[in-house]
Amino acid sequence: MIAIDGPSGAGKGTLARTVAERLGYTHVDTGAMYRAVAWKALEEGVPLDNDGLVANLASRARYQQQADGTITIDGHDVTKAIRTPEMDKAAASVARLPKVRAVLVGQQQDMGKDGAVVMEGRDIGTVVFPKADLKLYIDASAEERARRRAADPTHTASNMTNVQYDMAARDKSDSTRQVGALSKADDAVYIDTTSMPIEQVVHHVLMLITDKLE
Numbered sequence: 495m496i497a498i499d500g501p502s503g504a505g506k507g508t509l510a511r512t513v514a515e516r517l518g519y520t521h522v523d524t525g526a527m528y529r530a531v532a533w534k535a536l537e538e539g540v541p542l543d544n545d546g547l548v549a550n551l552a553s554r555a556r557y558q559q560q561a562d563g564t565i566t567i568d569g570h571d572v573t574k575a576i577r578t579p580e581m582d583k584a585a586a587s588v589a590r591l592p593k594v595r596a597v598l599v600g601q602q603q604d605m606g607k608d609g610a611v612v613m614e615g616r617d618i619g620t621v622v623f624p625k626a627d628l629k630l631y632i633d634a635s636a637e638e639r640a641r642r643r644a645a646d647p648t649h650t651a652s653n654m655t656n657v658q659y660d661m662a663a664r665d666k667s668d669s670t671r672q673v674g675a676l677s678k679a680d681d682a683v684y685i686d687t688t689s690m691p692i693e694q695v696v697h698h699v700l701m702l703i704t705d706k707l708e
């Protein structure tokens with residue numbers, strides 16, 4: 495189990511996907527799970543602040559992440575629909591709810607139980623898999639993270655000012671919530687990717703993995 499945490503736009507997604515591909519591991523994007531649950535709640539008219547109802551919906555939903563990156567929930571392909579500024583906010587709302595987190599953390603522990611998994615999120619090394627073989631905390635400056643998010647072709651975004659403003663609000667929500675708050679595990683390796691091209695980050699991480707797993 496390789497646990498990758500950090501704020502949005504730091505480069506976790508590309509890193510996790512590439513490392514999983516190279517190792518032949520399964521890639522699990524836990525942020526997409528919070529997004530898919532928020533999408534489903536909006537679709538069913540469930541209030542995004544109702545912990546019991548959203549948790550119930552999350553425990554009943556069939557969530558799938560395919561190798562090509564397609565995300566489905568109860569058979570609906572939501573790959574594109576969950577990557578909009580509105581869904582950034584909706585996902586961060588449901589992620590504040592303790593019962594919802596308990597349901598999704600349980601599902602994530604199940605998905606990772608065979609070990610050959612690269613899992614990315616906010617609380618993987620601290621809560622979901624505190625005994626992961628390797629923990630990484632991927633960071634970058636706020637300006638660089640906003641720039642990457644604005645340039646991300648898989649994500650609808652408005653102008654840079656809005657991206658930066660929304661990201662700051664989400665960072666605050668993610669780091670100050672009562673459960674599963676974004677924080678670096680004491681034993682996680684901290685990598686600042688602000689001025690590192692992704693290939694260099696991948697290379698560095700593959701070296702760390704070789705050292706750790708051999």
Ligand code: C5P
Pocket residue numbers: 502524525526528529582585586587589614615616617618664668674
């Ligand atoms: O990583 P991504 O930006 O897609 O995550 C969407 C939202 O889901 C985040 O803002 C965060 O609030 C939440 N999240 C979480 N715990 C995780 C992964 C994501 O709370 N493990």
